[in-house]
Amino acid sequence: MSKLWGGRFSQSPEEWVDEFNASIGFDQNLVMEDLEGSVAHVTMLGECGILEPSEVKQILSGLSVLKEKAQKGDLPYSVQNEDIHLNLEHFLIQEIGQVGGKLHTGRSRNDQVATDMHLYLKNRVIEIVELIRAVQKAIVKQAEQHVETIAPGYTHLQRAQPVSFAHHLMAYFWMLERDAQRFQDSLKRIDVSPLGAGALAGTTFPINRKRSAELLGFSDIYENSMDAVSDRDFIVEFLSNASMTIMHLSRFSEEMIIWSSQEFQFIELADAFSTGSSIMPQKKNPDMAELVRGKTGRVFGHLVSMLTVLKGLPLAYNKDMQEDKEGMFDTVHTLMGSLKIFAGMINTMKVKTDQLEKAVNEDFSNATELADYLASKGMPFREAHEVVGKLVLTCINQGIYLKDLPLSEMTAASSLIEEDIYHVLEPAQAVKRRESEGGTGFEQVKNQIKKAEDIIKNHVNA
DSSP states (O other), X not given: OOOTTGGGOSSOOOHHHHXXXXXXXXXXXXXXXXXXXXXXXXXXXXXXXXXXXXXXXXXXHHHHHHHHHHHHTXXXXXXXXXXXXXXXXXXXXXXXXXGGGGGGTXXXXXXXXXXXXXXXXXXXXXXXXXXXXXXXXXXXHHHHHOTTOEEEEEETTEEEEEEEHHHHHHHHHHHHHHHHHHHHHHHHHHSXXXXXXXXXXXXXXXXXXXXXXXXXXXXXXXXXXXXXXXXXXXXXXXXXXXHHHHHHHHHHHHHHHHHTSTTTOOEEOOGGGOBOOSSOTTOOBOHHHHHHHHHHHHHHHHHHHHHHHHTTOOSSOOGGGGGGHHHHHHHHHHHHHHHHHHHHHHHHOEEOHHHHHHHHXXXXXXXXXXXXXXXXXXXXXXXHHHHHHHHHHHHHHHTOOGGGSOHHHHHHHOTTOOTXXXXXXXXXXXXXXXXXXXXXXXXXXXXXXXXXXXXXXXXXXX
């Protein structure tokens, strides 16, 4: 089979060289975007008088046939035709004859592939934002049920202070909100058309780039043809945003894994998102959460790979840039799958309120309450910190908790302590009283949830 670019060559590459050179194995993912770009391009060529109306009609008819075949999976791609562009051009010529070769007038594979990827990422980013919203909805749904469920809060994975379990969950809502905003902001740089930039220098044909951009739904065009075909910043930005998002999911996964362990027993994940052991009948493993945590590495790797590909490239297009696609496709697949799994895991997660109540009543996470109590009565906080630290040590030596310590021992440590301290030390009171803006106090958490619901509602209505 002769190459569509083979006129200058007297020798064809060997089959194994073709296989190494070809990208059709993965860039067939761009088939619908490539066809969409071709429809816009040939329509513009007709409107500009570059192609005859009869030629435009023939080409559009052929592209329509290819679209139907692509949707059915009936296009026999070949490595001899290297990539999605040459494969489709070959199929088009087979379908309508040599007039199909006029489709490539005024464009290059360089601006064509860049256009395909802009279209692809624009669509996928919109879908990813919707999936993020689904996870946020699941978080809010759980949070609404557990505003007054008290859980241990941790620093250094050591018990720190009691918090509303809803407050803990909502921290992830706001992480994901930043992720959604980053993806939405990136659309400004994705929603730009390179089509018509040619190989690197534009074209002598009197094309209308703004018209083809309009037909494709792009809001702008690249102002520099060399930048248009060599820019992959929008992919780097996507991979960076995806890395941030899956990092957040990985942190949440880690907590779910810990919380569902026998040692914690704070939650139970649904059977649908767990697996068993081939040898130990009792096991219920949080495999979906572990897989999301594990897949983080491949997304990070794709970001580093893309940056490495680009770091030494001269302008404009270089074959190295063929390496921009597999990582992008895999990241889209990985992130979208992870978000779908997460929405399901959170929606079906069972919170074991009895275990959480037991946990917060059997620790020293209320020690700060006693220190604040003393400080509110005039004792310098550093002195209060030392007094309470010594009382904690006394409790540890006796195998009891602060709430179990007799008032006589409390007052021996400080005459400022009165009987009302036992009410102050209750976990629910410790949480309820933290009403600083953004704090874990019940009313503050309800405010958070209301703001979150408004964000979701406004997104739906946008």
